[in-house]
Amino acid sequence: MQSSELFSQELQRELRGVWVATVLNIDWPSKASLKAKMQKAEIDKQLDYFESIGLNAVFFQIRPNSNRLYKGSTEPWAEWVSGKQGKGPGYDPLKYIIKGCHQRGLELHAWINPYRVLLDSSKTPKTKKNIAKKYPDWIINYGKGSMLNPGIPSVRTYIYEILKQLISRYDIDGIHYDDYFYPYPYKGLPFPDEKDFQQYGEGFNDKASWRRHNVDALIHATNNAIIETRPSVKFGVSPFGVWRNIESDSLGSDTRAGAPTYDSLYADTRKWLQNGWVDYIAPQLYWSIGFPPAAYDVLAKWWAKNSYNRHIFIGQGPYKINNNYDSAWYNPSEIPNQIRLNRQLAPVIKGSIYFSAQQLIKNPNNISDSLKTDFYAEKALPPIMPWKPQQPALQPNKIKITAQGNALIIKWEKPNAKLGYVAPTFYAICEKKSSSYSIIKVVDSRKRKVILSKEIQKDNIKVIGLNNHFN
Numbered sequence: 001m002q003s004s005e006l007f008s009q010e011l012q013r014e015l016r017g018v019w020v021a022t023v024l025n026i027d028w029p030s031k032a033s034l035k036a037k038m039q040k041a042e043i044d045k046q047l048d049y050f051e052s053i054g055l056n057a058v059f060f061q062i063r064p065n066s067n068r069l070y071k072g073s074t075e076p077w078a079e080w081v082s083g084k085q086g087k088g089p090g091y092d093p094l095k096y097i098i099k100g101c102h103q104r105g106l107e108l109h110a111w112i113n114p115y116r117v118l119l120d121s122s123k124t125p126k127t128k129k130n131i132a133k134k135y136p137d138w139i140i141n142y143g144k145g146s147m148l149n150p151g152i153p154s155v156r157t158y159i160y161e162i163l164k165q166l167i168s169r170y171d172i173d174g175i176h177y178d179d180y181f182y183p184y185p186y187k188g189l190p191f192p193d194e195k196d197f198q199q200y201g202e203g204f205n206d207k208a209s210w211r212r213h214n215v216d217a218l219i220h221a222t223n224n225a226i227i228e229t230r231p232s233v234k235f236g237v238s239p240f241g242v243w244r245n246i247e248s249d250s251l252g253s254d255t256r257a258g259a260p261t262y263d264s265l266y267a268d269t270r271k272w273l274q275n276g277w278v279d280y281i282a283p284q285l286y287w288s289i290g291f292p293p294a295a296y297d298v299l300a301k302w303w304a305k306n307s308y309n310r311h312i313f314i315g316q317g318p319y320k321i322n323n324n325y326d327s328a329w330y331n332p333s334e335i336p337n338q339i340r341l342n343r344q345l346a347p348v349i350k351g352s353i354y355f356s357a358q359q360l361i362k363n364p365n366n367i368s369d370s371l372k373t374d375f376y377a378e379k380a381l382p383p384i385m386p387w388k389p390q391q392p393a394l395q396p397n398k399i400k401i402t403a404q405g406n407a408l409i410i411k412w413e414k415p416n417a418k419l420g421y422v423a424p425t426f427y428a429i430c431e432k433k434s435s436s437y438s439i440i441k442v443v444d445s446r447k448r449k450v451i452l453s454k455e456i457q458k459d460n461i462k463v464i465g466l467n468n469h470f471n
Contacts (some may be wrong), residue, residue, distance in 0.1 A: 104444075427443050
């Protein structure tokens with residue numbers, strides 16, 4: 001291993017992500033009626049903010065309800081970027097945000113809801129591309145909404161093909177699912193899939209096992225789509241934070257949660273880690289430390305013990321701050337204490353994802369200020385996943401550092417080609433402190449110049465090429 005590769009391995013690593021929800025215009029754009037210029041300005045402002053507080057990954061919702069925020073032909077444009085489903089915004093939001101993230105040294109993970117179709121099944125959009133009109137036999141209504149039927153094999157094939165097209169066409173860093181698999185149950189309202197169980201459930205003695213098999217097959221197929229198309233892409237899920245309660249399974253957590261993923265959503269998240277079908281799990285631990293039914297500290301420790309050498313990123317809930325249901329959320333130290341606990345559980349717990357963008361921007365209880373000035377004051381790169389393909393990046397040539405007043409101007413030339421190496425996608429500008437280096441800034445590979453306003457000794461500066469943060 002060359003010294004530059006060893007150096008990049010030793011840089012600080014921690015996932016620091018944020019969810020950007022587009023459904024119902026929760027985080028972006030602020031209004032569906034905004035012109036493209038204003039939409040772009042809004043996302044640029046958000047990305048600048050994320051970079052300024054030390055984040056390094058954005059989880060952007062690109063397929064909220066079997067609709068899309070990227071160019072494609074299979075499904076309709078999402079109504080939340082144009083005001084009407086099927087009408088495009090005049091540009092490609094996913095392409096734009098990928099470029100914006102990479103220019104700022106942020107990873108971009110494509111957040112997808114695989115099954116959801118309509119929040120209100122009584123309001124089916126008129127566009128012919130809406131999947132409820134194209135494939136009505138695939139749709140199952142439950143409660144107020146509707147979804148693709150997880151029990152139909154053709155549905156998995158359909159999602160698989162969408163994923164392969166997406167991965168091959170866009171320079172995304174990851175595919176991300178949230179917690180919507182089988183729906184959260186309504187009391188007294190069975191999920192209406194008896195007919196499908198009779199048709200497709202051969203070999204299963206009970207419906208629950210068959211449902212878990214269906215979701216397992218989706219996760220396995222997603223992982224295979226990535227391996228076959230672009231294996232460097234990361235894949236993970238952010239499920240409800242409880243796999244099983246200990247009263248149901250001795251392997252479960254000491255909790256009393258009402259909708260464990262295994263029993264209520266038929267998502268065997270622990271199995272996915274065991275089988276290596278996911279690169280990470282980001283459990284949504286939106287409870288306070290010590291909360292009796294589902295304590296943050298109890299669950300963080302449980303996930304740390306059940307990682308099976310995959311990564312665990314904790315889903316943090318700043319939206320809960322000043323929530324009067326649980327007085328702990330009035331304490332400004334609640335999330336800071338959670339982050340401290342995460343770091344005590346390192347290296348198994350490898351970072352956080354915050355829900356959601358607008359909450360960090362609102363900065364309740366100065367949470368974002370504390371990230372910027374304390375927890376994330378030292379920049380970090382996302383953790384390395386050693387089981388993913390690793391290709392070393394070429395290193396910059398002729399690095400020149402000059403001082404002008406209180407500023408340092410750092411310039412370098414494009415690396416020379418070398419067999420077995422790939423062009424860098426990022427450059428990290430680093431400063432030597434004692435016997436180690438810390439990251440000052442991460443920039444897009446198209447840059448060849450950085451100006452630092454702080455006084456740093458020229459001899460303590462190093463510029464290193466990185467390949468999608470992996471090496």
